[in-house]
Amino acid sequence: MNVFNILISGVGGQGVLLTSKVIAEAALLAGLDVKQSEVHGMAQRGGSVLSQVRFGDKVFSPIITEGEADLLIGFEPLETARYLHFLKDDGVVIYNTRPIGTIGVSIAAEKYPSGVNDVIKDRAKTVLPFDGTQLAVAAGDKRTLNLVLLGAALSHLPLKEAFVLDAIVNTVPKKVLEINQKAFAAGRAQGK
Amino acid sequence: MTKAILSGNEAIARGFIEAGGKLAAAYPGTPSTEVLETLSHEKGIHAEWSVNEKVALEVAIGGALSGVRSLACMKHVGVNVAADPLMTASYTGINAGLVLMAADDPGMFSSQNEQDTRHYARLGKLPCIEPSDSAEALQYVKAAFEMSEAFDTPVILRTTTRISHCKSVVETGTVESPAGRGLVKDFAKYVMLPNNAKKRHVFVEDRLMRLKEWAETSRLNRIIDGDKEIGFITSGISFQYVREAFPKATVLKLGTTFPLPEKLIKKFASSVTKLAVVEELDPFIEDQIKAMGITVHLGKNVLPLWGEFSQRLVRERISGSTLPMKEVVSGLIMRPPTFCPGCSHRGLYTVLAKLKLHVSGDIGCYTLGALPPFSAMHSCICMGASISAAHGMAQGLALQGTQQQKPVAVIGDSTFLHSGITGLINMVYNGGDAIVIIMNNDTTGMTGGQEHAGTGRPAGGVEAPRLDIAKLCQAIGAKRVREIDAYKIKDLEKIMKEELAEKGPTVLISNQPCVLRYRVSKKAYSVERESCKGCKLCLKAGCIALSFTPEGKTGYVEIDPLLCNGCGVCEQLCTTGCMKQGDA
Numbered sequence: 001m002n003v004f005n006i007l008i009s010g011v012g013g014q015g016v017l018l019t020s021k022v023i024a025e026a027a028l029l030a031g032l033d034v035k036q037s038e039v040h041g042m043a044q045r046g047g048s049v050l051s052q053v054r055f056g057d058k059v060f061s062p063i064i065t066e067g068e069a070d071l072l073i074g075f076e077p078l079e080t081a082r083y084l085h086f087l088k089d090d091g092v093v094i095y096n097t098r099p100i101g102t103i104g105v106s107i108a109a110e111k112y113p114s115g116v117n118d119v120i121k122d123r124a125k126t127v128l129p130f131d132g133t134q135l136a137v138a139a140g141d142k143r144t145l146n147l148v149l150l151g152a153a154l155s156h157l158p159l160k161e162a163f164v165l166d167a168i169v170n171t172v173p174k175k176v177l178e179i180n181q182k183a184f185a186a187g188r189a190q191g192k
Numbered sequence: 193m194t195k196a197i198l199s200g201n202e203a204i205a206r207g208f209i210e211a212g213g214k215l216a217a218a219y220p221g222t223p224s225t226e227v228l229e230t231l232s233h234e235k236g237i238h239a240e241w242s243v244n245e246k247v248a249l250e251v252a253i254g255g256a257l258s259g260v261r262s263l264a265c266m267k268h269v270g271v272n273v274a275a276d277p278l279m280t281a282s283y284t285g286i287n288a289g290l291v292l293m294a295a296d297d298p299g300m301f302s303s304q305n306e307q308d309t310r311h312y313a314r315l316g317k318l319p320c321i322e323p324s325d326s327a328e329a330l331q332y333v334k335a336a337f338e339m340s341e342a343f344d345t346p347v348i349l350r351t352t353t354r355i356s357h358c359k360s361v362v363e364t365g366t367v368e369s370p371a372g373r374g375l376v377k378d379f380a381k382y383v384m385l386p387n388n389a390k391k392r393h394v395f396v397e398d399r400l401m402r403l404k405e406w407a408e409t410s411r412l413n414r415i416i417d418g419d420k421e422i423g424f425i426t427s428g429i430s431f432q433y434v435r436e437a438f439p440k441a442t443v444l445k446l447g448t449t450f451p452l453p454e455k456l457i458k459k460f461a462s463s464v465t466k467l468a469v470v471e472e473l474d475p476f477i478e479d480q481i482k483a484m485g486i487t488v489h490l491g492k493n494v495l496p497l498w499g500e501f502s503q504r505l506v507r508e509r510i511s512g513s514t515l516p517m518k519e520v521v522s523g524l525i526m527r528p529p530t531f532c533p534g535c536s537h538r539g540l541y542t543v544l545a546k547l548k549l550h551v552s553g554d555i556g557c558y559t560l561g562a563l564p565p566f567s568a569m570h571s572c573i574c575m576g577a578s579i580s581a582a583h584g585m586a587q588g589l590a591l592q593g594t595q596q597q598k599p600v601a602v603i604g605d606s607t608f609l610h611s612g613i614t615g616l617i618n619m620v621y622n623g624g625d626a627i628v629i630i631m632n633n634d635t636t637g638m639t640g641g642q643e644h645a646g647t648g649r650p651a652g653g654v655e656a657p658r659l660d661i662a663k664l665c666q667a668i669g670a671k672r673v674r675e676i677d678a679y680k681i682k683d684l685e686k687i688m689k690e691e692l693a694e695k696g697p698t699v700l701i702s703n704q705p706c707v708l709r710y711r712v713s714k715k716a717y718s719v720e721r722e723s724c725k726g727c728k729l730c731l732k733a734g735c736i737a738l739s740f741t742p743e744g745k746t747g748y749v750e751i752d753p754l755l756c757n758g759c760g761v762c763e764q765l766c767t768t769g770c771m772k773q774g775d776a
């Protein structure tokens with residue numbers, strides 16, 4: 001199988017890394033080569049966070065460059081728009097429409113840009129915007145947004161569902177597994 | 193054998209376990225931290241957070257001399273701190289194997305400089321090896337210990353951010369258990385008095401020649417046969433970019449980047465039409481190859497000396513053509529990192545900004561005080577520099593007889609123990625006149641909350657003696673040591689004014705725990721819309737939980753209840769009393 005490229009973007013603290021961890025594990029279960037890239041440290045203090053997963057028969061580089069992404073999973077609109085130029089022409093965008101202000105917005109030095117949702121709609125052929133935070137809160141914890149988004153992305157992942165379900169069990173801590181599975185199901189219903 | 197997805201750092205830890213490694217010492221630093229974190233959960237291994245990198249390397253040297261395979265881990269700038277023992281450990285050599293894992297950060301995701309640490313290999317005449325993914329990282333650790341023991345040398349295992357933090361598929365193997373060697377008395381080898389060191393220097397030069405010969409046939413260097421139009425010599429992560437960008441080309445993949453296998457390189461170079469050398473940061477391999485009299489057609493003449501590479505960059509620069517690029521969405525604002533809601537650093541910087549003091553900074557979460565709205569840190573060089581530099585500033589100001597207020601040093605607890613103590617001893621001893629603020633949040637915050645000598649817990653353990661920072665400062669001889677509460681900004685302002693009026697050094701210590709590490713959270717505040725005048729004074733707290741909506745003549749502030757941590761700094765800035773804690 002050709003290399004499939006997924007970009008996952010959001011804000012530090014939103015749990016972006018878990019989504020990529022589950023996808024990478026599912027790819028491993030599918031017997032594929034997989035590489036996952038993330039940035040630790042400074043970027044985690046509320047800054048913008050990007051994680052990248054690539055899987056296929058053989059993967060060399062762990063990073064995705066401009067125009068290479070098949071799928072962009074966005075945890076926040078601004079952070080989704082920031083990476084649109086990484087998408088392939090037929091790339092898919094799945095994102096949470098709930099905005100999070102930046103520190104510049106909080107100190108009234110900058111304005112959160114208007115029309116972000118329109119830009120995303122214009123720039124990608126297939127877009128699925130929805131309030132994932134609301135679904136996560138309904139599932140029991142806003143921190144399950146990562147599984148909500150994963151659920152919504154499922155139909156666009158070239159991975160068998162069973163592998164993804166097993167990967168969730170292998171990856172998510174036991175204590176919170178149930179609400180995460182609930183969140184995943186809620187996301188999947190959205191993605192259908 | 194099982195397959196797992198491991199980061200490079202986790203794979204290095206696994207490699208250490210499989211090599212029968214017993215002692216690991218490190219000081220945290222992105223992107224190296226997870227090696228020791230992983231090992232700290234391992235039974236039968238002593239894994240410690242040392243107070244700094246020099247100490248970590250010396251502990252590892254001691255471990256190797258005692259007869260167990262030992263590892264020291266640090267980020268690139270940590271090697272500067274550890275450079276002194278490193279240079280002479282090259283002379284003494286080892287007993288059991290010794291490996292220094294050094295992680296560079298091309299692109300500076302989390303660092304204050306972009307140095308290429310491979311130069312230390314050349315400076316110390318030490319072998320340097322560079323893995324290209326997690327599977328290799330695991331194997332290279334084992335190979336490093338074998339090299340170390342075969343050649344009686346410390347070995348540098350050099351990674352970069354994309355090697356340390358990328359995850360890829362690894363097959364784990366079985367665990368070796370080499371016999372302990374025990375301490376050995378060998379005056380000529382281990383006591384570096386000039387007369388002994390002179391002989392050891394000769395040994396070091398000879399060892400380097402032997403390592404070079406060994407590299408010619410080492411399995412760490414291999415050729416991927418292919419198209420000979422452009423032949424690539426590359427190492428580390430750049431290998432992956434080259435393979436992706438030019439999948440058909442022939443490649444000499446170097447695992448040993450110092451010393452280089454000269455004959456192998458000459459043979460490879462003569463087999464291709466054009467030779468390209470692809471490496472991030474400095475032309476470390478390239479310059480050595482040029483010094484062999486070999487022409488490098490494509491290297492740093494087309495590739496950048498800074499930043500990280502990618503398959504796209506390599507493709508473009510080597511082929512000399514630009515690939516089509518989609519337009520970046522315009523009008524988006526940046527999202528820089530910022531203090532967590534509830535962080536005690538926020539209260540401090542609110543006051544420092546208000547008093548417009550000159551702040552000599554240091555490295556940690558508190559460095560974010562340099563950014564708006566505070567803009568209250570005016571220099572930041574390396575760990576520990578805040579106090580010594582503030583002392584120099586104060587002396588310099590005195591010599592000029594200016595009316596500027598005395599400088600303030602801001603330093604975190606982990607950084608103070610790492611290398612701030614010496615600066616404070618120096619300042620007190622040399623009649624310094626600056627204010628030193630130690631922001632003790634009981635953890636090494638910036639790197640993800642590691643333990644240190646002041647937290648009362650060791651790496652992966654439950655209890656350790658707890659260093660008392662205030663007592664230590666008193667013992668150093670600082671006369672004015674005061675505890676502060678960084679959340680009480682009016683009190684803090686008063687204390688600052690008192691201390692600015694005093695002569696001589698002052699140490700102020702804030703002891704509020706890191707809200708992230710200790711999951712501190714108080715009841716959220718909210719704003720009474722009717723009473724808010726929209727004066728924006730509270731926004732000076734620089735908190736992500738606050739937002740301002742312009743409406744009518746002024747506007748109003750809101751507090752996000754899911755983000756607010758209830759620290760109350762913004763409420764103290766409010767003059768209308770419109771902020772209330774708890775359910776409004």
Ligand SMILES: Cc1ncc(C[n+]2csc(CCOP(=O)(O)OP(=O)(O)O)c2C)c(N)n1
Pocket residue numbers: 219220221222245267269270273303304555556557558575603604605606607608631633635636637638639706
């Ligand atoms: C020589 C060196 N080693 C390690 C680091 C990585 N590093 C950056 S900040 C920091 C520690 C910060 O801890 P602390 O001083 O307690 O401040 P906090 O982040 O908790 O506010 C470390 C280890 C570095 N920059 N330089």
